[in-house]
Amino acid sequence: EIVMTQSPATLSLSPGERATLSCRASQTVYNSYLSWYQQKPGQAPRLLIYGTSTRATGIPARFSGSGSGTDFTLTISSLQPEDFAVYYCQQDYNLPLTFGGGSKVEIK
Amino acid sequence: EVQLVESGGGLVQPGGSLRLSCTASGFTFTTSWMHWVRQVPGKGLVWVARINTDGTSTSYADAVKGRFTISRDNAKNTVYLQMNSLRADDTAVYYCVKDGWGSWGQGNLVTVSS
Numbered sequence: 001e002i003v004m005t006q007s008p009a010t011l012s013l014s015p016g017e018r019a020t021l022s023c024r025a026s027q028t029v030y031n032s033y034l035s036w037y038q039q040k041p042g043q044a045p046r047l048l049i050y051g052t053s054t055r056a057t058g059i060p061a062r063f064s065g066s067g068s069g070t071d072f073t074l075t076i077s078s079l080q081p082e083d084f085a086v087y088y089c090q091q092d093y094n095l096p097l098t099f100g101g102g103s104k105v106e107i108k
Numbered sequence: 109e110v111q112l113v114e115s116g117g118g119l120v121q122p123g124g125s126l127r128l129s130c131t132a133s134g135f136t137f138t139t140s141w142m143h144w145v146r147q148v149p150g151k152g153l154v155w156v157a158r159i160n161t162d163g164t165s166t167s168y169a170d171a172v173k174g175r176f177t178i179s180r181d182n183a184k185n186t187v188y189l190q191m192n193s194l195r196a197d198d199t200a201v202y203y204c205v206k207d208g209w210g211s212w213g214q215g216n217l218v219t220v221s222s
Contacts, residue, residue, distance in 0.1 A: 035209055037153075037209075039153075044203055044212035044213065044214060044215055045153065045203075045212060046212075047209050047210045050208075050209065050210075056210055057210070088152065088153055090153075090209070092209070095167050096155055096167075096169050096170065097143075097155040097158070098155065099152055099153040099154065099155070100152070101152045102152050102153075
């Protein structure tokens with residue numbers, strides 16, 4: 001099983017600041033198979049990024065993804081009030097498909 | 109617009125059974141693999157199962173293998189999750205998800221408790 005480890009668990013930032021979230025895989029994940037999701041309380045997750053760096057439909061350009069191999073990053077260039085949420089990475093390269101434990105971006 | 113509408117959740121006793129349904133619309137269901145993902149309230153996301161387009165290939169997380177069965181009825185645009193021998197640690201919100209991961213159901217709470 002590929003274990004996905006996200007850091008930090010919680011990130012306290014102010015609107016307008018840059019957020020950098022990390023996701024590390026226990027084995028190589030090929031780029032096509034790494035995704036990022038945003039989840040707000042009481043809502044289903046929303047796909048932000050797939051294939052490591054491709055924004056999903058309707059996702060603003062302030063969200064960007066990068067990385068390769070075992071290390072991946074989600075960057076939010078300038079936090080907007082609606083961006084405070086929990087973010088998950090996921091690999092769908094190997095079964096079982098696995099998610100990271102999540103990183104919460106909270107208002108400082 | 110893609111829609112995934114789930115039903116069938118609720119309260120069940122340990123050892124009991126429950127069947128979740130997810131009815132799809134707004135896309136070609138017969139060409140889409142489908143998944144179930146669950147989330148204990150306040151915790152992270154866990155993949156549960158997936159099924160291919162015609163139902164001939166299924167895969168499961170170890171935690172549910174042998175107890176849960178994913179299936180589909182393409183004539184009804186519906187995917188199912190039959191859950192047997194339920195345990196307290198199966199308590200979660202269950203989401204159905206269209207492959208590609210861009211479309212999720214609203215979530216359906218399953219509570220296993222006596």
